[in-house]
Amino acid sequence: MQNAEPLVATGQAMTDITREFQRRFADSDVQEWNARRFYLAVERGRIVAAAEFLFREVGCRFSIATGIDTRDGFEILYHFSHDATGVVYTLKTLVPKDDVTIDSITPRVPAANWIERELRELMGIEFRGHPNLVPLLTSDTDWEPCDYPLRRDFDRTPHDKPKPWDKL
Amino acid sequence: MSNDQPTRRIVPIGPYHPLQEEPEFFRLIVEGEKVVGLEIELGYNHRGHEYLAQRMTWDQVPFLVERICGICSNSHPFAYVMAAEDCGRIEVPERAKFIRTITHELERIHSHLLWVGLAGHFIGYNTVWMWAWKYREPVLDLFEMITGNRNHYAMNKIGGVRRDILPEQVPDIRKVLDLVEEKVKMLTAAVLDDPVIRARLENVGVLPRQDAIDLSVLGPTARASGVDIDVRRDEPHAAYDRVGWNVIVFPEGDVLAKAKVRLLETLESVKIVRACLDRMPDGPIEAKVEGIAPGEGIGRTEAPRGEVFHYVRSDGSNMPTRHKVRAPSFMNLISNEIAVKGYSIADAALCLAAVDPCYCCTERMAAFEDGKLRFDGKELLRLSVEKTERIRARMRK
Numbered sequence: 241m242q243n244a245e246p247l248v249a250t251g252q253a254m255t256d257i258t259r260e261f262q263r264r265f266a267d268s269d270v271q272e273w274n275a276r277r278f279y280l281a282v283e284r285g286r287i288v289a290a291a292e293f294l295f296r297e298v299g300c301r302f303s304i305a306t307g308i309d310t311r312d313g314f315e316i317l318y319h320f321s322h323d324a325t326g327v328v329y330t331l332k333t334l335v336p337k338d339d340v341t342i343d344s345i346t347p348r349v350p351a352a353n354w355i356e357r358e359l360r361e362l363m364g365i366e367f368r369g370h371p372n373l374v375p376l377l378t379s380d381t382d383w384e385p386c387d388y389p390l391r392r393d394f395d396r397t398p399h400d401k402p403k404p405w406d407k408l
Numbered sequence: 409m410s411n412d413q414p415t416r417r418i419v420p421i422g423p424y425h426p427l428q429e430e431p432e433f434f435r436l437i438v439e440g441e442k443v444v445g446l447e448i449e450l451g452y453n454h455r456g457h458e459y460l461a462q463r464m465t466w467d468q469v470p471f472l473v474e475r476i477c478g479i480c481s482n483s484h485p486f487a488y489v490m491a492a493e494d495c496g497r498i499e500v501p502e503r504a505k506f507i508r509t510i511t512h513e514l515e516r517i518h519s520h521l522l523w524v525g526l527a528g529h530f531i532g533y534n535t536v537w538m539w540a541w542k543y544r545e546p547v548l549d550l551f552e553m554i555t556g557n558r559n560h561y562a563m564n565k566i567g568g569v570r571r572d573i574l575p576e577q578v579p580d581i582r583k584v585l586d587l588v589e590e591k592v593k594m595l596t597a598a599v600l601d602d603p604v605i606r607a608r609l610e611n612v613g614v615l616p617r618q619d620a621i622d623l624s625v626l627g628p629t630a631r632a633s634g635v636d637i638d639v640r641r642d643e644p645h646a647a648y649d650r651v652g653w654n655v656i657v658f659p660e661g662d663v664l665a666k667a668k669v670r671l672l673e674t675l676e677s678v679k680i681v682r683a684c685l686d687r688m689p690d691g692p693i694e695a696k697v698e699g700i701a702p703g704e705g706i707g708r709t710e711a712p713r714g715e716v717f718h719y720v721r722s723d724g725s726n727m728p729t730r731h732k733v734r735a736p737s738f739m740n741l742i743s744n745e746i747a748v749k750g751y752s753i754a755d756a757a758l759c760l761a762a763v764d765p766c767y768c769c770t771e772r773m774a775a776f777e778d779g780k781l782r783f784d785g786k787e788l789l790r791l792s793v794e795k796t797e798r799i800r801a802r803m804r805k
Contacts, residue, residue, distance in 0.1 A: 276643060277494065277706055301637065302624040303708075304734035306719050319706065319717065326643030328706050351624035354742060355734075362458075377451035389459050 257298055257322065257329065265290060281332040284342055287318070290331050291345040291352075294320045300329060302351040307363040309392045313337050314365055318345070318352070335365060344370035364388040414439040419753065421760070421788075432741065434760060441752045446745045461731040466492060466566060466700055473718075473733065474560050479522065482515045483711030484733065485564040487718040490645060492566045495705025495722050501695055504568035506688040509647040510581075511555065511563050512709065513677040513684075517588060518547040519712035520670040520677075523761075524595065527667060530757055531608050532793030536599060543591040546584045553577060568694025578685055589678045596671045600664075607799045609664035613747040613759030616661055625743045626736045627714025628673065629762075632666040634659035639710045646709075651683035663762045699726065711736055754791040 258270045258278055268290075269281040282290045294300045300320035308315040318331040335342050344367035346352045356367045357376040364386070367373060375385070388394060421434040433452065437445035457476060461469050470485035477484065486508060493500060521544040528536025548558045554573060555561035563569050573581075599605055615625070620633035630637055638655040640648040656672045658665035702724040708717045714736030721730040748759040 273704070274494070274497075279704075301621075303715070303717050304719075304732065304738075306730065306732040308721060308730045317719070319719065321642075321708075321715075323637045323642045326639075328708075330706070350622045351739065354738060375451075377454040379451070389456060 257294075257327075261290075261293065264293060276327050277330070278327065279330045279332055284333050284335060287316075287331065287333050288343045288345050288348055291318055291320075292348045294329055294331070295349045298322065299324070302349050303328065305352060305355045305359060307359045307365060307390065309363065309390065314340060314363065316342065316359070316365065340364060341366040341368055343368050344373075346370050361385070362388060362390045364391065416444070421756075434744070436748070436753070436756055438753060441754070443748050443751055443753060443756050446748050448741060448744065450741070457733055458731055461733075462728060465726045466728065469728065469731065470564055470566075471562065474562065476733065476735065478559050479519050480515065480711045480713065480716070480735075481560045482511050482563065483709055483716045484718070484735075485562075486512060487707040487709045487711075487716040488720070488731075488733075489564045489566045490707030490709065491705040491718040491720045492700055492707070492722075492728075493705070494707055495703045495720055496566070496697070496700040497703075498567050498695060498697055500568055501692045502689045503572075503691045504693045504695075505646045506650075506684045507569045507571075507573055507693060508564065509651075510573065510681050510684050511551075511561060511569075512646070513680045514547055514550060514554075515561075516677045516712045517674050518544050518551075520674045521547070521588075521592075523670055523712075524599070524667065527663075527758070527761060528599075530761060530789065530792055531605065532796040533605065536595070539591070539595055543588055543595075546587060550581060550584050553580060565694065566700075567697040568692070570694075572693050573688070581681070581685065585678050585681055589675060592671060592674050592678075596675075599671065600668065603803055604796060604800045606664065607803075608758070608796055609662065609667060611660075611662050612751060612755050613663045613762050614661045615743050615747045617659070619743065619746050620661070623739065623743050623746075625714070625740050627710065627712070627740070628666055628669040629714065629740045629743060631655065631657045632669045633661040637715075639708050639715045643708065647684055647687075648680075650687060651680050653680050653683075663758055666762045699724070700728075713737055714740060752795075753788070754795040757788050757792055 258280070261280055262268060262270055265282055265286060267283060271279045271281070273279060280290070295302055300322045303319040303321045305319065306317040308317070312334060314335040314337065316333050316335060320329045320331070321327075322329060333342070342365060344352075344356055346356055346367070347369060353372070354376055356370050357373060359365050360367060360373055361375040361378050389396075417438050419436040419438055421436060433449040435447040435449070436443050437447070457472060461472055464472060470488055473484040473488050474481045492498075521540045525537040525540030525544070528534070528540065551561060552558050554577060555563050555571060563571060615629065615633045617634045620630050620635050625633070625635075626637070634657060636655060636657045641655055653676045656669045656676065658668055700722040702722050704719070704721045706717070706719050708715050710716075716736060717732075717734040719730070719732040720728045723729045744760055747762065748756055751759060
């Protein structure tokens, strides 16, 4: 399946993509930062449909996802790059702190495989339906699995304990 | 052990070499000589840059992200300052844009020559290795002249660049460009016309176009699979829209296509640097920055290995509240799981290296069977060189 068929000709695509996005996801909030940066806020439950729309129908390339620990919850940003126009569309969604789960987009967007693993181990977000949610970066032997360094309440003091090589 | 059922063995490659960036651990699953699967483990060099960056001031971060990688040490600060400028809506002076473009393209030249040399070394063509690295050296000397350092150039700052290119340096830069262009042309002809090299690289490690799109691979890895992307053209930044140049795309997806993309891109980079030197306007090299207003910004640029992506969020203070770094190898490495399948162990080293991650892994490989050493780094190199020799002998007949 080839997914690089742009909806419209170069130059107008960004407005048409956001318009189509708003038509499909009625409760979404589209913000323009500048002509090349759009932030599309959607509900947590519709993230897979929104990601699939951008990746398969519009033909965007998946760039990366970012997790941010904010006062209201964990914000997850999925950055999609529309290479025909050079615009970055960022899907934004909020995960509440008392239920830190979200549907994985990896089954529909294979490129998100590693970053979801990374977000889970560094931020503690559980991705439901991810095919292989094992730690990617942190140590197998020297790390507590529930220690999430990118959370605001992360306490690094236990990790500052003297290391064997300090004496060398 | 019966012979009718193919036995699966694991050949571990990696994980660590102290000299190179990005140590990774590859677990090759083999049936005899044939690779049937690959598992990748990484994180051996995870240094927590994102965590550290959120505890530094906006001006300190470029020096930190520069140290993510010794080869792309211009790409990360370049993408970061663009993210901060996007967030703070800062306009960069024209001359600074040209200087950024020049250092960025010089970096691509030296990085691609490094890869060509290593690829040559790995298939037993040490002449290619020595040539490529010999002509990479003057480029590093140029960096020392322009930026003061052979590596970690510290050129980018939010709002501009830290050093100017002086008029008396321009003839020296042109001289090196002429040399590099001539030698890369010679190298391209020598590499691409050599029947043995063709036999080793053609139809090896093929990454099909649809897989390249699904996995969103980047840079030469994508362009060699027929995916026509290049952030320099798609999202014009710095001076890339002021000069004429081409995006090199090949549809085959094999290692030869990746080598062709890199070699021809080097020539395009020479073209870009020349055009920048011709058209560089006079003027200031930095804008006055009063701080980064609250908001969020994305900066991206085409590093030698593909798109580098930086995201920052500001709350108006002197530190970023969030800084996300995505290097191209993060997206490219996973494509090895497809590209290496079905080829022999002798080709595996080359396939794994074709995305230009780093060679650390292969040098430290050791495989044990019944307590006896079966393969190690030298053995892998020997297998690869032997295959070249076999092809060479066959062609001589």
